[in-house]
Amino acid sequence: MEHPTFKQMMNEVVAYGSCCECGTCVLVCPHNVIDYIDGKPKQVAKATASFDFCGISEGIGCDVCAQVCPRLGIREFDMRDAVLPREPGVYEGLFGRYRRIVAARCKDPEILARCQDGGVVTALLCHGLREGLFDGAVVSAADEAMPAAPKPKVVTTVPDAIASASSWYTYCPNNLALADADRMGLKQVCFVGVPCQITPTRKIQLVDPAFLDNGRKKPKHIERQTKFLKGFGEIVSCTIGLLCTEVFTYEGLMVQKLQGEMGIPLTEVKKFNVKGKVLIYKKDGALVEMNLHRAQEYARPECHHCGDFSAELADISCGGVASMDWTITLLRTKKGEELFDDMVARGLLDVRSMDEFENSMKVLIRLTKKQRERVPVPPGRTPRYVRPESYPTVPADPSR
Ligand SMILES: Cc1cc2nc3c(=O)[nH]c(=O)nc-3n(C[C@H](O)[C@H](O)[C@H](O)COP(=O)(O)OP(=O)(O)OC[C@H]3O[C@@H](n4cnc5c(N)ncnc54)[C@H](O)[C@@H]3O)c2cc1C
Ligand code: SF4
Numbered sequence: 001m002e003h004p005t006f007k008q009m010m011n012e013v014v015a016y017g018s019c020c021e022c023g024t025c026v027l028v029c030p031h032n033v034i035d036y037i038d039g040k041p042k043q044v045a046k047a048t049a050s051f052d053f054c055g056i057s058e059g060i061g062c063d064v065c066a067q068v069c070p071r072l073g074i075r076e077f078d079m080r081d082a083v084l085p086r087e088p089g090v091y092e093g094l095f096g097r098y099r100r101i102v103a104a105r106c107k108d109p110e111i112l113a114r115c116q117d118g119g120v121v122t123a124l125l126c127h128g129l130r131e132g133l134f135d136g137a138v139v140s141a142a143d144e145a146m147p148a149a150p151k152p153k154v155v156t157t158v159p160d161a162i163a164s165a166s167s168w169y170t171y172c173p174n175n176l177a178l179a180d181a182d183r184m185g186l187k188q189v190c191f192v193g194v195p196c197q198i199t200p201t202r203k204i205q206l207v208d209p210a211f212l213d214n215g216r217k218k219p220k221h222i223e224r225q226t227k228f229l230k231g232f233g234e235i236v237s238c239t240i241g242l243l244c245t246e247v248f249t250y251e252g253l254m255v256q257k258l259q260g261e262m263g264i265p266l267t268e269v270k271k272f273n274v275k276g277k278v279l280i281y282k283k284d285g286a287l288v289e290m291n292l293h294r295a296q297e298y299a300r301p302e303c304h305h306c307g308d309f310s311a312e313l314a315d316i317s318c319g320g321v322a323s324m325d326w327t328i329t330l331l332r333t334k335k336g337e338e339l340f341d342d343m344v345a346r347g348l349l350d351v352r353s354m355d356e357f358e359n360s361m362k363v364l365i366r367l368t369k370k371q372r373e374r375v376p377v378p379p380g381r382t383p384r385y386v387r388p389e390s391y392p393t394v395p396a397d398p399s400r
């Protein structure tokens with residue numbers, strides 16, 4: 001078991017250009033040493049000290065931040081046994097372990113009018129909130145202060161969950177909202193996020209805090225550090241991952257390209273989708289299309305350090321891979337499958353076999369492979385550090 005340090009995190013992740021801006025390190029820092037500034041963790045405790053100095057880490061020991069960083073230490077494929085143990089009914093594809101893959105679509109017209117693909121994510125949240133399975137959900141919602149941008153939000157009602165439907169293609173550090181959920185006293189939160197947000201959420205849940213007892217600190221330090229390391233994981237009862245290749249920079253794609261070059265005021269943008277090209281839906285009903293390669297010029301470079309396309313550690317992963325109006329849904333854990341099946345039994349979802357979505361399966365496999373291979377191997381590491389030594393060759397899809 002590796003226990004990376006704050007110094008390693010600031011050098012091998014932040015300075016190396018690999019930090020995905022999830023903010024989880026800032027969320028769990030027990031001693032207010034780092035803050036989330038311009039999307040990155042920044043040492044704010046000692047102005048005269050270097051960016052990679054933490055007095056607590058070097059004094060009594062801590063490094064809670066580095067244990068949960070998705071770019072350091074154990075990777076998704078190292079955690080699959082803990083999240084999805086091999087057992088009858090669990091299959092393994094290039095895209096991680098799962099029980100079933102289906103195409104699904106919710107039946108609620110209000111959700112369908114706002115959602116990205118088949119509205120499965122929002123329908124899951126609404127169902128969980130209605131039935132008391134969740135007392136809140138962490139989502140990304142439109143930021144009133146910044147047009148065409150999302151901000152992390154905790155929703156506790158069905159109308160607010162529906163208002164948060166659809167995808168924003170700029171980064172939104174949803175993990176930071178777990179602090180709000182904790183302050184609100186929530187105990188059963190459904191966490192929605194892209195893969196680099198699901199991984200740190202799982203790390204919080206799985207990490208063994210025993211390493212904190214290093215013989216150099218008082219019990220009150222151990223208690224505080226343990227609470228921050230583990231506490232936010234205890235309030236997460238379900239994770240929904242969104243398939244993700246990359247996000248775009250706000251300054252580049254939104255301000256420079258859309259507003260500057262294409263003359264689309266950002267206040268007029270209703271929503272986006274990506275289906276081989278970028279689709280920009282305007283509030284006046286007009287649809288503007290943009291070549292995906294042009295948009296990719298504004299892709300965030302940090303995303304190319306991410307090898308997990310399909311949120312392999314989520315309870316349920318959802319994407320729109322090559323499908324219009326249907327959510328390609330990977331039911332991974334037993335909890336995720338039971339939640340989904342309960343909704344189907346109540347007539348809340350339409351479900352189709354992946355036999356009818358052959359192309360989506362092909363795209364899912366192709367993008368998963370491409371994404372794994374793109375991750376740079378940091379100096380001094382082996383490729384094993386960023387990708388598994390071998391892949392399963394044939395994805396076994398029991399629904400086919
Ligand atoms: C940044 C991003 C990139 C994506 N890239 C791909 C891709 O390459 N291929 C693919 O198949 N699918 C991708 N998806 C997933 C896809 O866009 C849909 O979210 C998914 O198919 C679920 O559709 P739905 O109708 O069921 O979701 P909905 O019911 O519309 O719910 C969508 C949920 O996404 C949350 N959300 C919106 N924006 C963000 C954000 N920026 N960060 C975190 N959460 C957010 C909302 O809060 C909402 O809960 C991406 C999603 C995002 C957010
Ligand atoms: S080592 Fe501990 S105190 Fe220092 S930045 Fe990380 S979490 Fe905060």
Ligand code: SF4
Nearest residue numbers: 019020022023025069
């Ligand atoms: S935890 Fe997230 S925000 Fe912090 S350094 Fe790692 S990737 Fe960056």
